[in-house]
Amino acid sequence: MIQSINPYNQKVVFETKELTIEETKSAIDQAHDRFLSWRKTSYAERSKLMKAAAVELRKNKQEYAETMTLEMGKPITQAIAEIEKCAWVCDFYADNAADQLAPKTIETDAEESYVSYEPIGVVLAVMPWNYPFWQVFRFAAPALMAGNIGILKHASNVMRSADNIQKVFERAGFPKNCFTHLPLSSSKIEDVIKNPKVKAVTLTGSTPAGKAVASTAGSEIKKSVLELGGSNALVLFEDCNLEETLKKTVTARFQNTGQSCIAGKRLIVHEDIVAEFTEKFVAAVKDLKSGDPMNEDTYIGVMAREDLAEELEEQLNKTLKAGGKLLLGGKRNKAYFEPTIVGDVTSDMTLFEEETFGPVIGITTFKTEKEAVDLVNQSIFGLGISLFTEDKARAKRLVPQYDDGAVFVNDLVKSDPRLPFGGTKISGYGRELSSDGIQEFVNKKTVYFNKF
Structure with missing residues (x-):
C-alpha cells in the first residue's frame, strides 16, 4: 500500500494499492487505444473539454485544496491559489492551442511547403509533491490540447491529489483514459518508460531522479523534458x-x-x-x-x-x-x-x-x-x-x-502560462508552458509538395 500521511499531525490521510505489472501494462494499453481516437478530435472539441476542466477546478477548489493541505502541509489559502492557477492554464491552452500548433508555411522552391505539429501519443509525467496540482496541470493542459494522452506517476505522499486530478478530467467530460493516474513506486518508472506505447516523459523533481529518467529515456531514444532543482x-x-x-x-x-x-x-x-x-x-x-x-x-x-x-x-x-x-x-x-x-x-x-x-x-x-x-x-x-x-x-x-x-x-x-519555463545546467532542459511547452511533445512534420 502507498500511504499519504498528514505532516502536521502524522495521521494517515489516504492509502491506495500499488498497481501490479499487469495492471500497469493494461492501463498503458488503454491509454494508447484512447490516443488513436483522441488524436482525431478537433481543437474545438478539446477546447470545450479543457474549458470544462477549468470550471470544475474553480467549482470544487475547496475540496481539492483541502486534500492538498492534508497530504503535504501547504497552507490552505496558498492551496486554493494553486487550484485557481491550474484553471488559468486550462483556459490559456483552450484559447491558444490551435494557434500555437497551426501549420507553419515556409517559402521554398516547392509548390507548397510547411511544418505541421502532430501529437505523438502517450506521454508519462513524473511529478513531485510540492505543487501537487500545478506541476501536473502545466503538463496536462498542453499535452491533451495537442492531442496527446497523459499518464501520471505522482509522488507517493500525494496519492489522493493524484486521484483528484484524474477526477477533474473525468468530471469535465474527457473520454476515459485521456488522463490516467498510475499509483506506482519510483522503482517502476523505468519499466513504464521502456513500454513501447509510451512515447516521451516529462519529470519535475530532484537532480538524481532527473538523471535516472533521462538515462532510461535516452536508452530508448525517447524525448524527455526535465525541470529539476534550483538555487x-x-x-x-x-x-x-x-x-x-x-x-x-x-x-x-x-x-x-x-x-x-x-x-x-x-x-x-x-x-x-x-x-x-x-x-x-x-x-x-x-x-x-x-x-x-x-x-x-x-x-x-x-x-x-x-x-x-x-x-x-x-x-x-x-x-x-x-x-x-x-x-x-x-x-x-x-x-x-x-x-x-x-x-x-x-x-x-x-x-x-x-x-x-x-x-x-x-x-x-x-x-x-x-x-x-x-x-x-x-x-x-x-x-x-x-x-x-x-x-x-x-x-x-x-x-x-x-x-x-x-x-x-x-x-x-x-x-x-504565457511564458516559457525551464532551466539550464543541472536545473534541467526543455521548456514548459507557452507555445514552447506545447511544442515539446509533438511531431514537427515537414510537408513538401512538388509540382511536375
Whole structure:
C-alpha cells in the first residue's frame, strides 16, 4: 500500500494499492487505444473539454485544496491559489492551442511547403509533491490540447491529489483514459518508460531522479523534458526600492513554506544596503504566522515530511559551523521548521552551494556588478534569478551575462502560462508552458509538395 500521511499531525490521510505489472501494462494499453481516437478530435472539441476542466477546478477548489493541505502541509489559502492557477492554464491552452500548433508555411522552391505539429501519443509525467496540482496541470493542459494522452506517476505522499486530478478530467467530460493516474513506486518508472506505447516523459523533481529518467529515456531514444532543482538568487542592488523589494523577497523565499524549485534561496545584497535591508527583512519574516495549515491566516505551515526538515537542519548547522551568523529562527520541531535567516554567508558555505528546500535563507554581500554576476553564475543550478534595481539600463546590460533560464527584474521568479519555463545546467532542459511547452511533445512534420 502507498500511504499519504498528514505532516502536521502524522495521521494517515489516504492509502491506495500499488498497481501490479499487469495492471500497469493494461492501463498503458488503454491509454494508447484512447490516443488513436483522441488524436482525431478537433481543437474545438478539446477546447470545450479543457474549458470544462477549468470550471470544475474553480467549482470544487475547496475540496481539492483541502486534500492538498492534508497530504503535504501547504497552507490552505496558498492551496486554493494553486487550484485557481491550474484553471488559468486550462483556459490559456483552450484559447491558444490551435494557434500555437497551426501549420507553419515556409517559402521554398516547392509548390507548397510547411511544418505541421502532430501529437505523438502517450506521454508519462513524473511529478513531485510540492505543487501537487500545478506541476501536473502545466503538463496536462498542453499535452491533451495537442492531442496527446497523459499518464501520471505522482509522488507517493500525494496519492489522493493524484486521484483528484484524474477526477477533474473525468468530471469535465474527457473520454476515459485521456488522463490516467498510475499509483506506482519510483522503482517502476523505468519499466513504464521502456513500454513501447509510451512515447516521451516529462519529470519535475530532484537532480538524481532527473538523471535516472533521462538515462532510461535516452536508452530508448525517447524525448524527455526535465525541470529539476534550483538555487535562485535574489540580487539586490544599492538603488533598489527597498520597501517593494522587501515584500517580493519575503514571498520569494517563504511561500509554500520555502518548498519550491524557483524559490529565492540565495540573498545577494549590495554592501551599501545590507544592514538596513537585513533589519527590515528579519522583522518582516518574524511577522509571518506559523500554525495549522488549515487555518486561513497561516503562512508558514509544516514541511511535507520530517526527513526533509531534518535534511534542512543539517544544511543549516553546517553553515553555522562554517561561520554563518544566525539572525532568526533555526529551530525544528518534527516537520515544522522555523523561518530562518542566516547572515555572513560566503560562497563556499552549504546554504550558498546547495539547494535548500524549506524556509531557510542566507545573506551574502557584494560590491561590484561583476561580483553580482559571478556569485550567481558559480552555482551548479540555473533555473532563474531576480534582479532588484531602479536602473533599467543596468538590468538590460546584465541580463545576458546570467546563465539561468529566466531573469525577473523587480519581481520574484514565477511560472506563467504565457511564458516559457525551464532551466539550464543541472536545473534541467526543455521548456514548459507557452507555445514552447506545447511544442515539446509533438511531431514537427515537414510537408513538401512538388509540382511536375
